Amino acid sequence: MIDFAGLQQQYNEIAEEIEKAIKRILRGGWYILGEELMRFEEEFSHYIGTGYGIGVNSGSDALLLAVKALGIGTGDEVLTVSHTFISTVDSIVRNSAQPVLVDIDPDTFCIDPAQIEEKITDRTKAIIPVHLYGHSADMKLIMNIANKYGLFVIEDACQAHGARYRGQRVGRTGDIGCFSFYPAKNLGAYGDGGIVVTDNVELAEKLKRLRNYGQARKHEHAFVGFNSRLDEIQAAVLRVKLRYLDQWNQKRRKIAAQYTELLSESDIITPTEKEYAEHVYHLYVIRCEQRNDLQQHLSQHGINTQVHYPVPVHKQKAYQDLGFDVQLPITERICNEILSLPMHPWLSDVDVETVIREVKLAT
Numbered sequence: 174m175i176d177f178a179g180l181q182q183q184y185n186e187i188a189e190e191i192e193k194a195i196k197r198i199l200r201g202g203w204y205i206l207g208e209e210l211m212r213f214e215e216e217f218s219h220y221i222g223t224g225y226g227i228g229v230n231s232g233s234d235a236l237l238l239a240v241k242a243l244g245i246g247t248g249d250e251v252l253t254v255s256h257t258f259i260s261t262v263d264s265i266v267r268n269s270a271q272p273v274l275v276d277i278d279p280d281t282f283c284i285d286p287a288q289i290e291e292k293i294t295d296r297t298k299a300i301i302p303v304h305l306y307g308h309s310a311d312m313k314l315i316m317n318i319a320n321k322y323g324l325f326v327i328e329d330a331c332q333a334h335g336a337r338y339r340g341q342r343v344g345r346t347g348d349i350g351c352f353s354f355y356p357a358k359n360l361g362a363y364g365d366g367g368i369v370v371t372d373n374v375e376l377a378e379k380l381k382r383l384r385n386y387g388q389a390r391k392h393e394h395a396f397v398g399f400n401s402r403l404d405e406i407q408a409a410v411l412r413v414k415l416r417y418l419d420q421w422n423q424k425r426r427k428i429a430a431q432y433t434e435l436l437s438e439s440d441i442i443t444p445t446e447k448e449y450a451e452h453v454y455h456l457y458v459i460r461c462e463q464r465n466d467l468q469q470h471l472s473q474h475g476i477n478t479q480v481h482y483p484v485p486v487h488k489q490k491a492y493q494d495l496g497f498d499v500q501l502p503i504t505e506r507i508c509n510e511i512l513s514l515p516m517h518p519w520l521s522d523v524d525v526e527t528v529i530r531e532v533k534l535a536t
């Protein structure tokens with residue numbers, strides 16, 4: 174049996190430190206908005222390279238609050254992709270704004286910068302590029318367009334903790350970066366969590382209030398907020414795991430290189446790493462025309478795989494009333510071809526060889 178995300182193996186490696194950290198919080202008697210969160214926000218934003226970090230409940234909330242903090246709402250349009258996790262687009266719709274969907278670059282699976290400009294109208298307020306699977310979107314081209322039209326940029330970095338764009342960590346180039354700490358992410362909590370990072374002090378202050386009932390001081394609410402905080406126990410867990418992130422990402426990169434090498438003489442299309450990117454392989458996604466047969470074969474041989482994502486956002490029932498009459502040929506084509514192979518730092522050489530042997534037998 175080859176596990177998809179290796180979370181039990183991860184826990185076994187750090188169990189002692191994690192249990193010690195959790196006990197410290199339990200005994201301390203302070204569980205929400207305390208010292209641990211403050212420290213984690215400092216450490217994570219320092220790691221990314223931004224001045225501020227605001228811990229929230231989830232990656233979904235990070236995006237939701239980011240869109241709201243920028244004042245985006247009814248009548249506004251936000252450009253993003255349909256080939257992503259649903260939350261990216263939800264964050265726009267939940268703020269009563271209109272998502273405008275752009276097709277992706279088939280090499281990187283990220284927004285195709287060449288198709289952005291034609292979708293800009295005088296209602297467009299922001300672009301949300303997604304650094305999908307751990308590979309950076311082409312931020313320079315995106316920032317050039319954003320600057321030309323005066324648009325905000327929110328980076329959905331929920332799959333790209335530690336990934337780089339031209340040497341800089343993703344999440345720091347746009348106005349706001351959003352991260353998820355869902356357990357299976359490259360940096361994951363033992364529950365839900367997320368963070369918003371920014372260099373803008375006013376946005377940081379706004380986000381701090383938004384996550385805490387709109388409150389500046391106790392019993393003082395100037396606007397309607399949320400209850401969306403990263404709790405002390407999860408912050409303590411994340412402080413331990415942050416110290417391992419680079420090392421774990423390096424292992425992912427090594428395993429990805431092994432997969433790619435072993436697949437080099439097959440018909441399988443392996444992931445690309447552009448010259449501007451340092452990929453952190455949250456997912457290792459191949460393309461293959463007989464995807465469903467391949468997935469079934471692997472499953473029969475004890476190899477867990479997944480599809481990220483089988484149905485693009487604009488084809489989801491939840492959005493059938495939104496009037497997406499867009500043509501997204503790349504998005505619609507690749508969702509039938511993509512397959513995410515097991516990817517985590519605890520895959521052994523034998524695991525990697527077994528996966529590839531079975532992939533080759535099936536194709």
Ligand SMILES: *Cc1c(COP(=O)(O)O)cnc(C)c1O
Binds near residue numbers: 232257331
């Ligand atoms: C995981 C993820 C989210 C949502 O994060 P949650 O913490 O699960 O709410 C948003 N966008 C992308 C691209 C993701 O992968």
